[in-house]
Amino acid sequence: MIDLQLINWPVTLSLGLIQIGSFLFLRASRNLAFPVAIMVFVTGASLSVLVKILIPAVDVNVVLVVISALVVFLGFVWARPLPRKSAILAFAAGAVTAALFVVSQVVTRLGGYSSIGFGDGQTVIGISEGLQVGVYDRPDGIIGLKRGFGLPAYQSLGFEGEFLVGFLPVVFLAALVATYVLLSSLISNKALLNVSYSSLLVILLSTESVTRHVYLMNTHSLTWTIFAVLLVGLLKFVKSEQDKSTWVMVCVALAAGSMLRADNLLIFAPTLVLLTWVARSQPKSHRIGFWVATFVPFAAWATILGFDLPILGPLGFPVFAVFGILVGLGVMWLMDKPWASDKVMQWLAKGVLVGTLVLAFALSPSAWTAIVNMFINLFLGEGLWGATPLFLVLLYVALILFDRGPVSQQQKWIFALVAGTMGAMILAKFGDGLSQPGTLGVFARIGWGDSLNRMLVYLIPGAVALLILRAERVWNRFDEKSKRQVVANQTKKRP
Amino acid sequence: MRRTGFIVSFLAVSAAIGVAVTSLVGFPRDIVVTQNMATFDSSTIVGQKLWNETPVQLLYTFMRGGTLLNPGVPGEGGFEFGTRLRLAYGDEKIGFGNQIADVRDGVTSDVLDAFRSNLRTTGYESVTPCPHDYDLDCEVIFTWNRDRTKEVGIQMVFIRLGEREYGVVDDSLLGTE
Numbered sequence: 239m240i241d242l243q244l245i246n247w248p249v250t251l252s253l254g255l256i257q258i259g260s261f262l263f264l265r266a267s268r269n270l271a272f273p274v275a276i277m278v279f280v281t282g283a284s285l286s287v288l289v290k291i292l293i294p295a296v297d298v299n300v301v302l303v304v305i306s307a308l309v310v311f312l313g314f315v316w317a318r319p320l321p322r323k324s325a326i327l328a329f330a331a332g333a334v335t336a337a338l339f340v341v342s343q344v345v346t347r348l349g350g351y352s353s354i355g356f357g358d359g360q361t362v363i364g365i366s367e368g369l370q371v372g373v374y375d376r377p378d379g380i381i382g383l384k385r386g387f388g389l390p391a392y393q394s395l396g397f398e399g400e401f402l403v404g405f406l407p408v409v410f411l412a413a414l415v416a417t418y419v420l421l422s423s424l425i426s427n428k429a430l431l432n433v434s435y436s437s438l439l440v441i442l443l444s445t446e447s448v449t450r451h452v453y454l455m456n457t458h459s460l461t462w463t464i465f466a467v468l469l470v471g472l473l474k475f476v477k478s479e480q481d482k483s484t485w486v487m488v489c490v491a492l493a494a495g496s497m498l499r500a501d502n503l504l505i506f507a508p509t510l511v512l513l514t515w516v517a518r519s520q521p522k523s524h525r526i527g528f529w530v531a532t533f534v535p536f537a538a539w540a541t542i543l544g545f546d547l548p549i550l551g552p553l554g555f556p557v558f559a560v561f562g563i564l565v566g567l568g569v570m571w572l573m574d575k576p577w578a579s580d581k582v583m584q585w586l587a588k589g590v591l592v593g594t595l596v597l598a599f600a601l602s603p604s605a606w607t608a609i610v611n612m613f614i615n616l617f618l619g620e621g622l623w624g625a626t627p628l629f630l631v632l633l634y635v636a637l638i639l640f641d642r643g644p645v646s647q648q649q650k651w652i653f654a655l656v657a658g659t660m661g662a663m664i665l666a667k668f669g670d671g672l673s674q675p676g677t678l679g680v681f682a683r684i685g686w687g688d689s690l691n692r693m694l695v696y697l698i699p700g701a702v703a704l705l706i707l708r709a710e711r712v713w714n715r716f717d718e719k720s721k722r723q724v725v726a727n728q729t730k731k732r733p
Numbered sequence: 734m735r736r737t738g739f740i741v742s743f744l745a746v747s748a749a750i751g752v753a754v755t756s757l758v759g760f761p762r763d764i765v766v767t768q769n770m771a772t773f774d775s776s777t778i779v780g781q782k783l784w785n786e787t788p789v790q791l792l793y794t795f796m797r798g799g800t801l802l803n804p805g806v807p808g809e810g811g812f813e814f815g816t817r818l819r820l821a822y823g824d825e826k827i828g829f830g831n832q833i834a835d836v837r838d839g840v841t842s843d844v845l846d847a848f849r850s851n852l853r854t855t856g857y858e859s860v861t862p863c864p865h866d867y868d869l870d871c872e873v874i875f876t877w878n879r880d881r882t883k884e885v886g887i888q889m890v891f892i893r894l895g896e897r898e899y900g901v902v903d904d905s906l907l908g909t910e
Contacts (some may be wrong), residue, residue: 251853350770355784356794363775400773405845435744437749443752446762614820622763624756629748685793686763686819718735 248299254336255306262313266474273416277494283392343404359455365390386499387539416466446622466618466699475516508658529566533559587654591661637708656700771897
């Protein structure tokens with residue numbers, strides 16, 4: 239039996255409270271409240287740890303519970319006037335999420351499950367151990383920026399000497415839920431949605447490179463969740479369905495990504511630009527809010543942890559954040575020009591992928607090797623993706639062959655985001671490769687341990703969204719055909 | 734509508750099960766998660782290396798510039814994963830010609846115990862089907878002289894250390910023993 243003292247009650251309470259607040263903020267799209275609560279928790283936990291570093295005397299759990307209570311308070315203010323039923327539902331959501339985390343802790347402890355392998359996980363739990371006592375033990379070189387802050391920060395909320403047991407599976411669940419919500423926002427056919435999602439779950443959970451993320455000490459499942467939520471937001475802006483809660487949700491997702499690690503700024507860049515464009519009916523302050531949410535959290539943790547930039551010293555990252563926001567203003571100014579259009583923006587995003595590949599081939603003799611490595615990882619099994627990529631590619635091609643009609647705006651935006659993000663991911667890893675002697679800028683290695691191979695889970699929401707939109711068109715086509723046949727048969731039978 | 738729904742559902746679920754079975758049976762699988770951890774204490778985990786990974790993934794991660802000596806021919810006394818290594822290293826960087834070297838020959842048990850103990854100190858330990866009988870599980874200790882991590886062409890030698898104990902170690906460690 240599990241000892242109740244081994245349940246982390248302060249974090250459980252905090253997560254439950256944040257879930258209540260998130261539910262109140264997102265009453266219009268309640269299913270997203272759970273993934274968003276996880277992001278708010280990570281951001282809140284990171285803030286609490288920053289406070290602990292600045293004021294060592296404070297109790298980090300108290301700060302976290304105060305932040306969580308504040309989220310609930312703001313949620314109630316936001317949701318006014320609140321029907322009693324909604325309030326009860328919000329508390330029920332909080333209780334369910336807290337219970338989920340308790341179950342995850344119990345299962346994890348009983349099974350003794352974890353996945354700390356390779357260097358990254360060890361560095362993360364090493365940093366989180368220091369953060370527990372308010373000390374940031376900085377790894378050598380740029381490793382500190384690469385491993386980032388958000389993950390070791392929230393992991394430091396575990397019991398003394400431990401990391402936060404049982405939280406990673408909850409994040410993985412949030413990724414699955416966010417993906418479901420994304421798909422449900424794309425198609426109205428419930429039967430197709432449920433069948434597609436169930437089939438997808440079977441496929442994903444039998445793919446080792448996906449299931450490894452249940453316990454992997456890394457930021458991947460959370461970034462997967464973030465991308466799913468950002469896609470939901472982006473498509474809402476495209477359809478002009480947005481309300482203020484969509485804006486809050488997108489800002490929370492961007493801030494959580496920024497808290498996690500430095501290279502997320504690059505990886506989120508195409509999404510950030512696309513969001514700024516599709517939200518152009520929003521007030522300018524809201525659009526620049528996306529840039530603030532992206533740059534300020536990163537600058538805050540990098541500065542407080544003592545990172546600096548050449549010449550600018552400790553002011554380096556605050557200046558960098560201001561520069562980033564100014565770039566955002568510049569981008570918005572450019573978007574007001576007559577040449578800016580949906581088509582141009584979509585091509586720009588796709589251009590990131592093409593441009594990155596051109597750059598890699600121009601600068602690195604190992605670019606082709608990297609492409610071959612990616613192929614081996616994805617299709618020959620060494621990246622532990624099993625038959626999944628091959629099946630998904632074949633299915634997508636088959637669906638295109640069944641229905642060659644023009645693609646919808648939604649498909650175009652999703653494709654642009656996926657291509658742009660893939661380009662940014664390759665660019666980030668290409669830079670990594672160039673910074674390491676002897677690798678000749680190779681951006682993909684063979685094996686599960688390759689960063690790019692593991693980061694591919696970020697693209698799962700976009701990839702399955704593209705598939706399901708194609709599938710819906712084929713479904714509708716067959717459905718219409720079958721209806722026509724029924725009508726024709728009935729007409730024939732008539733005397 | 735109902736007919737289309739039924740057909741599509743049947744096809745989707747069948748395809749998903751087919752893909753899942755193919756992934757689980759027909760493609761390489763390593764280790765999803767470390768189980769039965771005695772503690773979640775960060776220092777203990779790092780200090781005692783409480784995690785599992787397969788030798789293949791360890792080689793890919795830490796020894797991508799290396800040469801592999803004597804993993805043996807799969808099915809003929811060699812490691813089951815030997816053919817997978819061909820994709821990453823190519824035939825020119827794997828010496829399939831010889832059997833796995835049995836270091837127990839001509840060494841006293843004290844010397845062998847001390848050697849094993851040295852390897853464990855810095856090594857990653859994992860479990861994989863025994864080269865001599867794939868129905869059995871064997872322990873593989875994977876280690877190398879950390880000063881040579883970035884060395885291009887470092888030679889990793891596959892050795893047998895005990896009845897169900899194998900090693901993948903760099904040749905400098907063998908040379909000094």
